[in-house]
Amino acid sequence: MRRLINTFANARLRAQIVKELLSILRDPRSRLIVFMPPLMQLFIFTFATTLEVRNAHIAVLDQDAGQWSQEMVARVGAADFVSEVHTVRSRDELRELIDGRKVIAALDMGPDFSRDIAAEGTGTAQVIVDGRRSNAGQITVAYLNAIAAEVGTAARKEPQGASPVVVRHWFNPNLIYRWFVVPALSGILVFFSALMITALSIARERELGTFDQLLVSPTTTLEIIVAKTMPALAIGAVLGLMMIAAARFAFGVPFEGSFGLLLPSLLLFILSVVGIGLMISSVSATQQQAILGSFAIGVPAVLMSGFATPVENMPTVLQWMAQAIPLKHFLVIVEGTFLKAMPASDIIANTWPLAVIALVTLTMATLFVRGRLQ
Numbered sequence: 001m002r003r004l005i006n007t008f009a010n011a012r013l014r015a016q017i018v019k020e021l022l023s024i025l026r027d028p029r030s031r032l033i034v035f036m037p038p039l040m041q042l043f044i045f046t047f048a049t050t051l052e053v054r055n056a057h058i059a060v061l062d063q064d065a066g067q068w069s070q071e072m073v074a075r076v077g078a079a080d081f082v083s084e085v086h087t088v089r090s091r092d093e094l095r096e097l098i099d100g101r102k103v104i105a106a107l108d109m110g111p112d113f114s115r116d117i118a119a120e121g122t123g124t125a126q127v128i129v130d131g132r133r134s135n136a137g138q139i140t141v142a143y144l145n146a147i148a149a150e151v152g153t154a155a156r157k158e159p160q161g162a163s164p165v166v167v168r169h170w171f172n173p174n175l176i177y178r179w180f181v182v183p184a185l186s187g188i189l190v191f192f193s194a195l196m197i198t199a200l201s202i203a204r205e206r207e208l209g210t211f212d213q214l215l216v217s218p219t220t221t222l223e224i225i226v227a228k229t230m231p232a233l234a235i236g237a238v239l240g241l242m243m244i245a246a247a248r249f250a251f252g253v254p255f256e257g258s259f260g261l262l263l264p265s266l267l268l269f270i271l272s273v274v275g276i277g278l279m280i281s282s283v284s285a286t287q288q289q290a291i292l293g294s295f296a297i298g299v300p301a302v303l304m305s306g307f308a309t310p311v312e313n314m315p316t317v318l319q320w321m322a323q324a325i326p327l328k329h330f331l332v333i334v335e336g337t338f339l340k341a342m343p344a345s346d347i348i349a350n351t352w353p354l355a356v357i358a359l360v361t362l363t364m365a366t367l368f369v370r371g372r373l374q
Contacts, residue, residue, distance in 0.1 A: 012219065016227035023204070024197065024231060034197070034235060035242070038189040042243055045185050046251065052177050053139045055083040059097045059106035062087070066114025068123065068155055075147045076107065081140070098130050105129045105140045117155045171339040182251045183334045184307050186243035187269070191301070191327050194236035194270050195294050198277025201228045202369070203290035221370040225362060228281075229274050236270035247338070257337030261347050265333045268354045272326040275361025282368035301325045306332075329353050 025031045058076055062069050077085045086103055088094045097103045108126040117123040127144055129137035172179050244262070247253045276297060284290040304311070304318060305327040311319055322328045329350040336342030 013223045013227060016219070016223060017230050020201065020227055020231040021234075024235065034193070035239060038193050038239055039242065039246065041189055042182070042185055042246060043250075046178060046182055049181050049185065050177055053081050053104075053136050053143065056081050056105070056136075056140055057084050057086060057103040058082050058140075058144075059086045059088055059094050059103040061089075061091065061094050061106065061108045063111045064109050064113040064115075068114040068117045068151060069109045071154070072107070072109065072113075072125070072148065072151050075151060076144070079143065079147060081143055094128070098128060101130065101132070103130070104133055104136060105144065107144065117152070122152060178251050179253050179339060180335065182247040182253050183244075183338045184331055186240065186247055187327060187330045187334050188302055188305075188307065189243065190236055190240045190266075190270065191273055191330075192294075192298055193239055194232055194273040195277045195280075195298055196291070197235060198228060198232045198274045199280040199284070199290040199294045200287050201232070202278070202281035203284040203287045206284075207286055221366055224369055225278065225366050228278055229271070229362070232274045232277070233267065233270055236273070237267055240266045240270065244334075253338055255338055256341040258341075258344075261342075261344060262334065262337045265330065265337075265347060265351050265354070268351055268358065269326055269330040269333075272354045272358035272361065275358050275365060276326070278365035279361055279368065282365050301327050304328070323353060324357060326354055326357050 024034065060073050060076065062073055073085065073087075076082060086097055088097065088106075091108070094106045094108065098106060106128040108128065110124070110126075113123045113125060125148065127141055129141060131137060241263075244266075248255050277294070280293040280297065281290050284293055304314070304322045305325055306322070307327075311322050311328060314322065332350045333342065333347055336346065
């Protein structure tokens, strides 16, 4: 501990930290590149990364033309997620629309649809889904099932909401997808920004030849690692705070938790990512290799973090591998802090893995750099 304190008090270290900051923020264009693209991506990806189905095209084959089949067609056409209903006269036309990707689903109602509803209170219709768009297709089927349930309720002359099952959505009552997407995107963009900044740090010095000067200077390995870590930690923290503020005030995501718990979790998350970036940079001879290494680590990390698919749905081996991904733990923290006021015990349960990852990666980066200095 005393050695670490002496290291921070070292004037040589302070000069290296200033040098690192100047190398990243030495001109207005560099500052613009560091901060503006992630913020622009946050605003763009928020609207592009939607978990809802909108502007869907639905094909309808109504062989009945009775009261309840027409009611079904009218309700489908009035649904918010439907932009156009294609009325077809044969199954061949229906097949052509699906084959040509002009519709995502087709509704085929037989000639006895209305009569069955009038006689038995229920009718059967076939839904044909474009399996090439499986996720959107499943969501579309769920929407159509809800419409069919409304038609059945109207046919039985039962009051709306008479179902014995009452559904309540905790933490996100109206299922607003931005409440889920924006906090997660904040973590992902901070992850890539901190990873790229640190991955390029040592590799950039090797390309410029300044790393050779470190080899003959009295600089210690610990000083090099600290000097590379502090600027990335500071920039990543500022960027993370800007995105959290944008999520709360620009997108209106409710913030139910404790900022005092989220801030140290954010710093620990960035520190763990910085360790991974320094490991990549220490084994890369050029900046091109560092960029490729960052994408080789970053893209699988995002896919296995639980952002798009739950980690619990993955094979057991991949679930164990996901525990070594900092983003996986931080997404739990940031989403829980925003939406459900996650208690301190749950936050600690996800921060101590970040501390372990940071300790391991920074230690490995130190060993790699020490190997170059010897």
